[in-house]
Amino acid sequence: MQDMTYTRRETLVIGAGGIALLAVxxxxxxxxxxxxAAFTGGAAVTDGGVEITAPEIAENGNVVPIExxxxxxxxxxxxxxxxxxxxxxxxxxxxxxxxxxxSTRIRLARTQDVLAMARMSDGSFxxxxxxxxxxxxxxxx
Amino acid sequence: MADVxxxxxxxxxxxxxxxxTVKTLISHPMESGLRKDADGNAIPRRIINRFTCEFxxxxxxxxxxxxAVSANPYIEFEAQIDAxxxxxxxxxxxxGSVYTTTNAIDLA
Numbered sequence: 001m002q003d004m005t006y007t008r009r010e011t012l013v014i015g016a017g018g019i020a021l022l023a024v025x026x027x028x029x030x031x032x033x034x035x036x037a038a039f040t041g042g043a044a045v046t047d048g049g050v051e052i053t054a055p056e057i058a059e060n061g062n063v064v065p066i067e068x069x070x071x072x073x074x075x076x077x078x079x080x081x082x083x084x085x086x087x088x089x090x091x092x093x094x095x096x097x098x099x100x101x102x103s104t105r106i107r108l109a110r111t112q113d114v115l116a117m118a119r120m121s122d123g124s125f126x127x128x129x130x131x132x133x134x135x136x137x138x139x140x141x
Numbered sequence: 142m143a144d145v146x147x148x149x150x151x152x153x154x155x156x157x158x159x160x161x162t163v164k165t166l167i168s169h170p171m172e173s174g175l176r177k178d179a180d181g182n183a184i185p186r187r188i189i190n191r192f193t194c195e196f197x198x199x200x201x202x203x204x205x206x207x208x209a210v211s212a213n214p215y216i217e218f219e220a221q222i223d224a225x226x227x228x229x230x231x232x233x234x235x236x237g238s239v240y241t242t243t244n245a246i247d248l249a
Contacts, residue, residue, distance in 0.1 A: 063211045080209050084175055087207040094200030098160030098221035102204075105211040107173070 032079055032086045032115070039077050039090070039117055040125050049126035050076070050116045061108040061134040069101040070118035070126065076102065081129075082112025109137045145169050147242045149230050151220075154247040160219045163194065163201075167232050167240065173208030189214055191233040197226040224248060 036045075053067040068076050077090040088106050100118075108114070111134045117127040150164040167189065174186025188208055194201040201220050220228075225248045232240040 083209050085173070085208055088209040089204055089206050091202060091204040093202060094195075096194075096196040096199050096201035096220055096222070098219040101219060102202075103215075103217035105215050107209045107211050 029081075032081050035077070035079055035087050036117065039119070043123075043125050045117065045125040045127050047127060049120070050118045050128040052114055052116050052128050052130040054114055054130050054132050056131075057133045057135065058108060059135045061110070061137040063105050064108050064132060064134075065103065065105050066114065067101065067103040068116045069099070070116070070120075071100055072120050073100040073118035073126075074121050075119045076100065077117045078106070079115040079117070080106065080108055080112060081115050083107070083109045088114075108132060108134045110134050145232075145234070145238070145240055147230065147232060147240050149228070149242055149244050151228060151244050151246060154249040155222055156249040157223045158221055159249075160221050163218055163220050163228070165192070165194075165216045165230055166213060168213050169232075169234070171208070171210060171212045171214060175208065187235045189232045190235055192216060193231045194218075194220070195229045195231075196220065196222060197224070201228070222246060222248065 050068065050070040054064060058064040068078060070076050073093065075090060075092040078088040079086045080088050089104065091102050093100050111132065113129045113131050115127060115129045117125060119125055145168055147167040148165070152161050155161045169189050170187065171189065172184055172187045174183065176184045178184055186208065189206050192204045192206060202218055204216065206214060225246065228244045228246060230242050234240070
């Protein structure tokens with residue numbers, strides 16, 4: 001009898017989690033779209049031209065080392081598409097920089113795609129995504 | 142804030158046009174504003190929201206940071222010089238503090 005209660009509770013918890021996930025996803029997707037729209041101003045974006053280096057599996061979502069590189073870029077924006085607040089950073093390169101490359105450490109709340117988008121010197125936009133599996137999510141909570 | 146300490150690593154000299162790596166780290170909690178304390182109250186956001194690097198007054202890198210950058214933000218990039226001079230690194234805190242450090246570099 002106790003076993004049954006446990007199973008039922010577990011089922012309920014899983015069900016509630018699923019509903020919560022469904023409710024949250026559209027909101028996050030629109031936050032990503034907003035950030036992209038603010039960056040590109042509605043311009044077309046092509047794939048490729050940006051390289052993201054990140055671990056395939058991040059054990060600790062609080063500290064995920066990433067590197068973005070986009071030769072010829074003026075500005076690169078990084079978004080964590082599955083975070084409650086997707087913007088990670090945006091970086092613009094001046095004449096004193098030797099390459100359009102940046103390494104940093106970011107927080108990922110859960111397994112998700114990291115999106116990097118670059119504005120090239122000719123005004124076009126390119127993007128790349130990279131999936132990162134997160135074992136323990138960052139961002140507290 | 143006594144707990145905020147910027148660190149920068151650059152070579153002491155570089156030849157003109159040679160790319161070299163600049164590593165920066167600042168000890169900072171980067172409190173995202175999404176966390177709650179033990180009583181369930183939201184902990185107010187306090188992050189480094191902007192980082193800049195200049196060489197002799199010319200922009201090298203200008204970076205906008207959000208809550209998804211890890212605590213103790215580490216930033217690594219490549220720079221080049223055509224004359225001896227000074228790098229100025231500046232971090233802007235949400236609480237209005239500005240942390241600056243300078244590093245001189247010679248032409249090899």
